[in-house]
Amino acid sequence: MRAVRCVNYGEPSGLNVETLDEPVPGPGEVLVAVEAAGLGYVDALFVRGTYQVKMPLPFIPGNEIAGTIEAVGEGVPGDLIGSRVMALSNRGALAEKLAIPAAICTSIPDGMSAEAAAGFLVSYCTALYGLENCGALKAGETVLVLGAAGGVGMAAIDVAKAMGARVIAAASSEDKRAAAKAHGADMVLDYSLPEWRKALDALTEKRGVNVVYDPVGGAYSETAFRCLAPGGRHLVVGFANGEIPKLPLNLALLKRASLVGVDWGGEIRANPRANGPLLTKLTQWVVDGKIHPEPAASFPLAEAGAVLQRLLDRNMVGKPVIRVNA
Ligand SMILES: NC(=O)c1ccc[n+]([C@@H]2O[C@H](COP(=O)([O-])OP(=O)(O)OC[C@H]3O[C@@H](n4cnc5c(N)ncnc54)[C@H](OP(=O)(O)O)[C@@H]3O)[C@@H](O)[C@H]2O)c1
Structure with missing residues (x-):
């Protein structure tokens, strides 16, 4: 699979696309074919190694994804295959495939694009x-x-x-x-x-x-x-x-x-049930057309490093989303 990986802390503009082995979903996990990844300022700080908590090297940056479940691990119902989902992982969004717990996946509301879903969870919640x-x-x-x-x-x-x-x-x-x-x-x-x-x-x-x-x-x-x-x-x-x-x-x-x-x-880590009501309200607002989470711009995977650099350089308008399969 194609992925962008951080092997040393430094300027995000130095990141490149590599070819890596696909992950295999473990018990309780699903394998998501990632269509889009949302990026934020904090992802750029992780790559630079200047966030208050350091991400252990090497790592694939990005924690917001939207895509389709392609395979399931032990204990996960097979009828989830083909579902369109969005999720927040710890890392790993800038890769064509990601294995994550089934429990952290949320269905993408009908009519919402993968690009909008990838930029939705962190900013809107x-x-x-x-x-x-x-x-x-x-x-x-x-x-x-x-x-x-x-x-x-x-x-x-x-x-x-x-x-x-x-x-x-x-x-x-x-x-x-x-x-x-x-x-x-x-x-x-x-x-x-x-x-x-x-x-x-x-x-x-x-x-x-x-x-x-x-x-x-x-x-x-x-x-x-x-x-x-x-x-x-x-x-x-x-x-x-x-x-x-x-x-x-x-x-x-x-x-x-x-x-x-x-x-x-911090709130949802301390109180995991707290996000349910927020997400229910927000997804209903998407369906009702009350909020409009389409990102201002999207970019191919090869530009992910440049996009992270632009966030650090204060040179980005709107929430950037990466089209991981482009
Ligand atoms: N509390 C939470 O739960 C939570 C959740 C998500 C993110 N965050 C935090 O929210 C902050 C913003 O995240 P984001 O993803 O929205 O970032 P972003 O897209 O890069 O937006 C940050 C904005 O800050 C302004 N800014 C002012 N001085 C800047 C500087 N020296 N360098 C860069 N930007 C500067 C820029 O607008 P102007 O050029 O117009 O000034 C920029 O558009 C980050 O600190 C992130 O860690 C907090």
Whole structure:
């Protein structure tokens, strides 16, 4: 099978397609013919070896897949063969075949493409868990999404709109802001400008925002916290900017505001049943056309390293998906 493998930590642009042996499904496992793999910023950090936890070498990057079950291991019903599934594995997505536990596979809703399914689970579950469970977002409230044209940000726009919120999308370039607008944002903001808080004041008529969805960190976070309306919630989702911000806590007191950590992966590891209701709601929203998880762009397997590099270089618009069989 064709696969992209990381044998040494380093720049993702150095990754190449290799030919490797196909895995064999063990007891309780299925063999998935992978059609598409979703990539995120964290996958690029694993390849560079700079994520907080190091992935043991060698490894095949990527943990979001969509494809078709081709074979089953001992104890798995044979009638699953031919099912279209999406799943989150620990690694191994950038390969034509992947053996994973049958229990972690979810059916792809009718009408959803493999590319949309591959980019769906992490970004959309994080968005719904963050905005609903952690942020208690209500219809009619205003959400500021930072890094809005990234994979996590785009999903947050979509989910916040489905929840009836007004969305302000912050992104650093014209093409990113255009993509965020096309994905449903009501208003866009250039947060690369030093005075971006004034621009946000103008957009909200100085009322501020109810929720900040923050997968970026760095200096953006404190400014965003200062943009909260009284009773606002700042959702800490990630640190794509690289710098972990510090916050003067008097701001939380003055605004009666909350700072809430959003760790969707940690939540479902601690409480595996927590994801069922999120997934049920999200897949129904897909069927009803309430959310639109089609990725902005997809790429052939040979470009996977370049795509991961573009995530690190802040040079990607939307959630990138790899067409593994292309
Ligand atoms: N909490 C959770 O459960 C959870 C789940 C999934 C992911 N995450 C985290 O969410 C974060 C975003 O992931 P993602 O896959 O959406 O990444 P992404 O697609 O690369 O988007 C991140 C965005 O951050 C902005 N950014 C600002 N400074 C940057 C810098 N120095 N380098 C790169 N990007 C920068 C970029 O937008 P602009 O250029 O417009 O600023 C970029 O679009 C990551 O830290 C990831 O680990 C958290």
